[in-house]
Amino acid sequence: MEExxxxxxxxxxxxxxxxxxxxxxxxxxxxxxxxANLAAVHYHFGSKDELLRAVFARRLxxxxxxxxxxxxxxxxGGGLVTVEAVLAAFIEPSLRLRRAGVQGERFTRLLxxxxxxxxxxxxxxxxxxxxxxxxxxxxxxxxxxxxxxxEEIHWRLCFTVGALSFTYAGVPxxxxxxANREFGSGLWLQRQLIRFLAAGxxxxxxxxxxxxxx
Amino acid sequence: MEExxxxxxxxxxxxxxxxxxxxxxxxxxxxxxxxANLAAVHYHFGSKDELLRAVFARRLxxxxxxxxxxxxxxxxGGGLVTVEAVLAAFIEPSLRLRRAGVQGERFTRLLxxxxxxxxxxxxxxxxxxxxxxxxxxxxxxxxxxxxxxxEEIHWRLCFTVGALSFTYAGVPxxxxxxANREFGSGLWLQRQLIRFLAAGxxxxxxxxxxxxxx
DNA sequence: GGATAATTCAAACAAACGTTTGAAACAGGC
DNA sequence: GCCTGTTTCAAACGTTTGTTTGAATTATCC
Numbered sequence: 001m002e003e004x005x006x007x008x009x010x011x012x013x014x015x016x017x018x019x020x021x022x023x024x025x026x027x028x029x030x031x032x033x034x035x036a037n038l039a040a041v042h043y044h045f046g047s048k049d050e051l052l053r054a055v056f057a058r059r060l061x062x063x064x065x066x067x068x069x070x071x072x073x074x075x076x077g078g079g080l081v082t083v084e085a086v087l088a089a090f091i092e093p094s095l096r097l098r099r100a101g102v103q104g105e106r107f108t109r110l111l112x113x114x115x116x117x118x119x120x121x122x123x124x125x126x127x128x129x130x131x132x133x134x135x136x137x138x139x140x141x142x143x144x145x146x147x148x149x150x151e152e153i154h155w156r157l158c159f160t161v162g163a164l165s166f167t168y169a170g171v172p173x174x175x176x177x178x179a180n181r182e183f184g185s186g187l188w189l190q191r192q193l194i195r196f197l198a199a200g201x202x203x204x205x206x207x208x209x210x211x212x213x214x
Numbered sequence: 215m216e217e218x219x220x221x222x223x224x225x226x227x228x229x230x231x232x233x234x235x236x237x238x239x240x241x242x243x244x245x246x247x248x249x250a251n252l253a254a255v256h257y258h259f260g261s262k263d264e265l266l267r268a269v270f271a272r273r274l275x276x277x278x279x280x281x282x283x284x285x286x287x288x289x290x291g292g293g294l295v296t297v298e299a300v301l302a303a304f305i306e307p308s309l310r311l312r313r314a315g316v317q318g319e320r321f322t323r324l325l326x327x328x329x330x331x332x333x334x335x336x337x338x339x340x341x342x343x344x345x346x347x348x349x350x351x352x353x354x355x356x357x358x359x360x361x362x363x364x365e366e367i368h369w370r371l372c373f374t375v376g377a378l379s380f381t382y383a384g385v386p387x388x389x390x391x392x393a394n395r396e397f398g399s400g401l402w403l404q405r406q407l408i409r410f411l412a413a414g415x416x417x418x419x420x421x422x423x424x425x426x427x428x
Numbered sequence: 429g430g431a432t433a434a435t436t437c438a439a440a441c442a443a444a445c446g447t448t449t450g451a452a453a454c455a456g457g458c
Numbered sequence: 459g460c461c462t463g464t465t466t467c468a469a470a471c472g473t474t475t476g477t478t479t480g481a482a483t484t485a486t487c488c
Contacts, residue, residue, distance in 0.1 A: 005465080005466085021237065023235065023237035023238050024237050024333070026444075026445065026446085027445080027446065027447090028444085028445085028446095036466085037465095037466055037467050037468080038446095038447095038467090038468090039447085039448080039449090039466080039467075039468090040465085040466070040467090041446090041447095042446085042447065042448080043464095043465070043466080044465095047446080047447080048446065048447090115380065115383070119238075152406060155403070155406050155410075156406070156410050158377075158380065158381060159377035159380070159381065159407065159410050159411070160377075161380065162376050162377040162378070162379065162380025162381060163372075163373035163374075163376040163377045163380075164376070165376065165380055166329065166372065166373070166375065166376025166377075166379055166380065167372060167373065167376060169329070188420070189369070191420045192366060192369050192370070192420055193373065195417050195418075195419075195420050196369075196370050196373050196414040196415075196417055197373070197414065198417070199413045199414045199416065199417035200410040200411065200413045200414040201410075202413065203409050203410055203412070203413035204409075205409075206402075206405045206406055206409050219435080219436085240474075240475065240476085241475080241476065241477090242474085242475085242476095250436085251435095251436055251437050251438080252437090252438090252476095252477095253436075253437070253438090253477085253478080253479090254435085254436070254437090255476090255477095256476085256477065256478080257434095257435070257436080258435095261476080261477080262476065262477090
């Protein structure tokens with residue numbers, strides 16, 4: 001039950017950042033919840049910024065590694081590679097983390113939050129983590145959807161990540177746009193996401209009309 | 215050139231909130247950029263929170279009103295109502311605001327940001343603004359896609375708003391996931407969005423298999 | 429032009445923030 | 459036992475924060 005102090009700090013920071021945002025969460029709130037001394041954050045991590053980075057590093061590396069592993073397994077498996085399977089390789093690891101417990105739920109919410117709220121430094125860190133993964137998926141999708149120019153694949157991946165981030169960030173916290181609904185089975189939602197996004201990715205390209213005068 | 219003080223405060227707040235986030239922006243930074251006295255914020259708006267709410271209220275009311283007006287015009291117009299046209303009614307007013315100039319760009323980015331970062335109070339305010347609009351669109355889509363259960367329509371609208379918010383929040387600021395790209399023609403991006411989202415909305419429902427034992 | 433209201437201003441307020449410090453408590457090796 | 463390195467702790471540091479105050483300035487109306 002009694003974890004390491006730095007682990008307790010990471011847990012508390014993850015929870016509070018996800019609930020209130022980064023700037024709105026004070027080190028005093030974190031150390032109180034973690035039953036640690038205020039100075040412990042600087043002893044173990046150096047600063048508040050580095051604590052935030054550590055919160056992400058703790059889970060994101062494994063998450064993206066699993067995404068890549070599932071994509072590779074798909075391609076070397078010899079079976080039929082579908083858009084749905086590629087999407088599942090990207091989505092399932094994070095949604096499974098989400099289903100795994102409160103901590104995973106908090107972390108995925110934090111992931112969604114960071115996509116837009118993050119400071120410059122954290123954004124750079126996150127981009128380094130994501131770039132290889134996204135490029136790899138983009139390559140596979142390009143092969144699967146050869147009629148789509150790379151530019152369109154790129155944007156459709158943006159839309160995909162957006163829908164995903166929004167879903168992460170909005171549930172189960174009080175919903176912004178809609179009346180509160182239960183999350184339902186995580187698997188059901190995953191099927192919904194894949195159905196929706198696969199259809200979007202598969203849509204025929206936007207035909208480039210001859211440059212009209214505006 | 216010389217605007218009202220409260221207008222200059224709104225402009226400065228809109229710009230700085232969009233760039234740095236709400237908590238990270240101090241009233242001193244705002245009043246300095248607005249060439250106003252520090253106390254002016256409290257004189258004109260009462261508090262920092264109410265200033266933020268005013269920033270949203272200034273443009274959001276008109277934006278949502280235009281969305282509703284375009285949807286109504288569509289339905290009473292007698293012509294064929296397509297999913298694409300409904301999506302355009304929702305998306306175009308905001309993307310046009312975006313194309314209109316730096317201010318609109320900032321505001322739409324702020325909109326995307328607020329979907330996830332917002333404090334409790336602002337979220338309530340935004341929900342009040344959005345709920346009637348979203349419910350109205352949901353009703354129209356339900357009629358257009360009768361094979362989809364309301365629950366699925368609801369989630370697909372969530373995905374739609376997510377993709378939209380992410381697009382707003384991520385452009386033109388340094389992109390998180392991808393190398394920087396130019397925004398290109400706003401119209402081109404709008405066609406991309408509608409093509410992608412319409413296909414997602416039109417996807418056949420997820421068939422509910424007889425409850426398998428997990 | 430003088431009275432009245434609206435607005436601006438410099439200055440100060442208490443509270444909260446991230447960070448630092450130096451001593452105390454604890455650990456394991458010999 | 460003592461010694462060495464790690465970890466915890468209470469207290470304080472200097473800033474910065476949102477907010478308040480009361481006088482000075484400007485605009486408005488009769």
